[in-house]
Amino acid sequence: MEDYSAFGRTVTIDIRGQVCPASLLVTLRKINEIKDDIQKNGARLEVLTDNRDSVGTISEAAFNMGYDVGTEKRDGGYMMVISAAG
């Protein structure tokens, strides 16, 4: 697992139990909220989801918006980490 300690704060949202489009909209709204911090490498967003389709949709949307997205399996679901593009 990558070391994210270089980032400032970590914001985590738990959207387990939600599916698209709600899961996407919740994530996007959070990204929009803290986008300045993420872009300046001052924050990263962790998204916990248990919906496989959501991982693809969220990843693509975040990538199109110019962010790096890393995903790993965790506790029967997925942990996505959205951060500024390297």
Added chain:
Amino acid sequence: MSENEDIGRLRKENESLLGRVEAVEARNRVLIRYIREKSDHLLGIMQCSAGSSESLDDDALVSLDPIGTITDSFTQVVDNLHSMNERLWTEIAERSRVEAALRENEERLQDFFDSALDLIQIIDTDGKFVSVNRAWREAMGYSWEEIATMSFFDVLAPASQEHCQSCFARVLSDSDIGRVEFELLAKDGRHITVEGHVNTRLEDGKVVAARSIFRDITDRKVFEQNLINAEKLESIGVLAGGIAHDFNNLLTAILGNISLAIEHVPESGDARSNLDQAENAALRARDLTQQLLTFSKGGAPIRRTTSIEDVIRESARFALRGSNVRCDFEFPENLLPVEIDAGQFSQVIHNLVCNADQAMPGGGSMTIRAENFSLPPDHGLPMKASRCVRIAVQDQGTGISADRVKRIFDPFFTTRKEGSGLGLAVCYSVVKQHEGALTVESTPGKGTTFYIHLPASDAGKPQLSAADAISASPPKGRPRRVLVMDDEEMVRKVAMEVLATIGYETEGVGDGAAAIESYARAINEGKPFDVVLMDLTIPGGMGGKEAVLKVLELEPAACVIVSSGYSNDPVMADYHAFGFSGVIAKPYRIKDLRELLGRILPGGTGVGELPA
């Protein structure tokens, strides 16, 4: 207001309110439908269509604010696209710059490759050409289209095939083969000698190509060969110069004794025939010595105005003895005189006639034609005079191919196994030393013509004609006296005997001091010498060059002949300037001596008799 009125009013108001609520709800439904439509559209764009997911309920539609959220996200997508676009433009610009630099670099390398004077080639592991530069194509005469289908072994001369195969095998095993030298065969058949280095291109540790840079060293090879030839010639010259004196002294004794023996045996008979053959052999030995001496330093011809016709006829006849080739002569009556060294010049005719003879192994006829000739102003020949005598020696032989014609005057160039390669080189050298020019025209299969151009002499009639030479009149009256000075006893002895045979009274001395003493004593005794025959060089004693001056002090009108085996000595060529009246090169025959004495003694016929 009554209660009923109130109720009625409230009901009305209620109804009106319900109507308004319905209207608002209806509007809300329209708005939510609008929001849902737009949201679904936007989510479709975000590839999050309802098909694979749940639809948002009305509450979520309001609380999640999809339009606001997605619009905000789109702004970021657009910003991201902008920055990506910018990066791409920067990348494109950078790539264009790199491409231009690469192209420029490639052009520079190609230009370098093609402007190199060396022959550069790349071949694959089968020997097939991968690339060659312009110098290579121009030298070899092939276009790239032709080369593309060829292998290196197709352009190798047969002599280099084996060597190259073995080099190539070593190159493929990635061994360093150092400097190589091959002979290539150009499209037009020219042989090109190249030297250079070969190295290999490796991919994954395996040889995939062999790269060579060759330098055309054909001219250098020819130059080196010429240098070697020149050095050989110089060695021969030094050697010849060194032995010529001794050799000519020996030959003088041999020839003199043969001449004497000839006088003593009957003209018909086996002994006479044997002696004639011995004399011819000795004369050929003399000519060979002379031929070698031509190359030694200072081999200036001893030139005299001579009847060239006699020299030509005699030499050609001599060369063609026993041959089945007939020689026709064409000489005009008014042929201009020329100044030649008869010995050297007869060698030229001899060599040219021998060549013609050998070019017609089945027999045939050849022609020697002499004519007065005026060279045009732009004649291009290496000679100054324009008024000349041109001698054409023409055969109907096999002819000489164009590439050989260029080299036939090179020393040691020969096409015959037994040839020395000196014959034509000597001819060229002799004619050049006569300030003339020797050229050749040849058509393979038809024949060859050599042209000798000799500057015409301003002198009158030839001083010497071969026909004048022989006179058999026996001596009468007071015999003429000759003083013979030579350190070699055998030469002195034979010269005295030869002179005695033709009627002279002789006395012999070993060096200059003795000669002066004898000469002075003879004057005192009232029986002076008519002629002094002096050897030019006397090791450890006074030679002819010094002695002649002393003799001339005693008798300014003295007739002194210089004789030497060093026929290339400057004194021999310019004997008058040194005080001599005549010159005779060793070895000589009776008739040579007789001719000379006949020519230089007042009223002389060559025999030792004073005029009455």
